[in-house]
Amino acid sequence: MDSYLVNGKNPLNGSVSIHGAKNSVLPILAGTILVKGKSVIRNCPNLSDVFATARILEHLGCVVSWEDSVMTVDATDITETKIPESLMQEMRSSVLFLGALIARTGEATISCPGGCELGPRPIDLHVKSLKRLGVTFEEDGDNIRCKARQMYGRKIMLDFPSVGATENAMLAACSAKGNTIICNAAREPEIVDLQGFLRSMGAKVWGAGSNTILIEGGHLLHAGEYSVMPDRIVTATYMSAVAAATGEVELIGGDLQTIAPVAATLIEAGCQIQSDRKKICIESKFPLKGVRPIYTAPYPGFPTDAQPIVMSALACGVGSTVFIESIFTNRYSQVDSLRRMGAAIQVDGKKAHVNGNPFLKGAQLEAYDLRGGAALIVAALSAEGESEITGLQFIDRGYEKLEENLQFLGADIKRIKSEAEVNALFDLDVVKALGG
Ligand code: EPZ
Numbered sequence: 001m002d003s004y005l006v007n008g009k010n011p012l013n014g015s016v017s018i019h020g021a022k023n024s025v026l027p028i029l030a031g032t033i034l035v036k037g038k039s040v041i042r043n044c045p046n047l048s049d050v051f052a053t054a055r056i057l058e059h060l061g062c063v064v065s066w067e068d069s070v071m072t073v074d075a076t077d078i079t080e081t082k083i084p085e086s087l088m089q090e091m092r093s094s095v096l097f098l099g100a101l102i103a104r105t106g107e108a109t110i111s112c113p114g115g116c117e118l119g120p121r122p123i124d125l126h127v128k129s130l131k132r133l134g135v136t137f138e139e140d141g142d143n144i145r146c147k148a149r150q151m152y153g154r155k156i157m158l159d160f161p162s163v164g165a166t167e168n169a170m171l172a173a174c175s176a177k178g179n180t181i182i183c184n185a186a187r188e189p190e191i192v193d194l195q196g197f198l199r200s201m202g203a204k205v206w207g208a209g210s211n212t213i214l215i216e217g218g219h220l221l222h223a224g225e226y227s228v229m230p231d232r233i234v235t236a237t238y239m240s241a242v243a244a245a246t247g248e249v250e251l252i253g254g255d256l257q258t259i260a261p262v263a264a265t266l267i268e269a270g271c272q273i274q275s276d277r278k279k280i281c282i283e284s285k286f287p288l289k290g291v292r293p294i295y296t297a298p299y300p301g302f303p304t305d306a307q308p309i310v311m312s313a314l315a316c317g318v319g320s321t322v323f324i325e326s327i328f329t330n331r332y333s334q335v336d337s338l339r340r341m342g343a344a345i346q347v348d349g350k351k352a353h354v355n356g357n358p359f360l361k362g363a364q365l366e367a368y369d370l371r372g373g374a375a376l377i378v379a380a381l382s383a384e385g386e387s388e389i390t391g392l393q394f395i396d397r398g399y400e401k402l403e404e405n406l407q408f409l410g411a412d413i414k415r416i417k418s419e420a421e422v423n424a425l426f427d428l429d430v431v432k433a434l435g436g
Contacts, residue, residue: 170213182215307323341363
């Protein structure tokens with residue numbers, strides 16, 4: 001697998017456009033199977049998770065095409081209701097097909113979902129919500145067979161504002177007879193985006209962004225057309241990179257409101273941040289100071305996805321900060337690699353005590369999950385000397401053109417093809433040269 005070579009200490013200057021949000025486009029793509037027709041999704045990011053989702057759509061019988069960040073999904077014919085284990089294991093968000101597939105065909109068979117190693121990733125809240133709507137579940141070996149000849153609108157009380165469970169319930173409720181109310185719904189901006197897409201299909205959905213969502217089911221829907229919001233965690237990533245490496249960068253498409261706690265933290269740490277409706281400008285001149293304790297929480301709290309990334313930035317600064325990761329049980333995968341660079345981080349259960357060290361040194365770093373990998377890049381950009389970062393298959397899940405954008409901003413970062421891939425390319429060239 002490829003790796004990144006990063007030589008740190010280059011300040012970052014210039015502007016970068018923020019691509020469409022992974023965590024918005026994935027449920028929207030699942031929603032395209034609700035209707036017989038061709039839906040158009042604009043500002044669709046070029047990410048491995050998006051292509052894994054496209055493979056699931058094609059497996060189900062859809063015709064998917066992609067051109068210049070516009071993905072078109074023709075879901076006229078759904079010929080399959082079982083999502084194969086291989087595709088389910090590729091990423092957790094494949095569970096989002098449950099609600100839409102049952103809504104379209106009355107059944108769905110999935111295996112337990114895979115995804116990043118962030119600790120146990122149960123789907124009990126998804127199951128509980130769909131059961132409320134009338135879906136039956138039966139375990140069949142490693143598979144779960146779900147059925148509902150007809151779903152009926154109900155009040156769903158979520159034990160926890162799960163993003164995925166909220167999205168699954170919204171997708172399923174569109175075809176239920178009667179009204180569904182989701183209480184204690186997740187309030188993430190990506191939920192609002194899903195509501196926007198469903199409305200473009202003629203669905204009657206209100207309340208996304210609040211903790212109560214109403215879906216008036218049973219309306220005949222048509223193919224939708226929607227443009228995905230910019231990725232707020234990618235925005236937070238570039239902001240953290242500038243904060244750590246210093247410089248001044250404009251993030252075109254960045255929406256400060258969607259990452260307010262991250263912006264507030266970086267301002268408290270010493271950054272200057274301005275924004276208007278179209279962009280965010282961030283400037284960092286000095287090593288970051290320590291800040292008040294950072295508790296991750298469901299939106300509008302500090303986003304768990306930004307925790308590893310902001311931790312890296314603060315680990316390169318001066319002063320101390322305590323993180324409390326309350327969403328996932330195993331979201332400090334970046335700490336071992338950061339320690340190899342000289343970071344002073346003590347982990348105690350959910351807590352991580354970070355004592356900033358502005359003299360981090362480049363090292364051999366390994367990504368174990370998507371945002372933990374992004375965190376290592378942030379630290380490497382600020383460290384003295386060269387770092388090699390492996391595990392790019394995780395980073396490619398959520399970042400489009402990351403190395404190109406960082407190079408454009410002045411970073412010394414190169415993507416090195418794995419030896420096997422270089423040999424394969426070489427062999428191919430040799431074969432061609434020999435007229436093979
Ligand atoms: C979404 O995951 C995001 N993924 C995650 O982003 C994000 O970290 C997470 O929401 C929280 O914001 C996508 O949108 C594709 P949850 P999801 O259901 O839906 C527990 C990234 O890096 N839980 O809100 O899986 C769960 O174990 C990814 O882009 C149950 O117990 O998150 C976790 O502790 C990582 N039972 C907590 O709730 C369930 O049925 C939050 O999970 C479902 C969840």
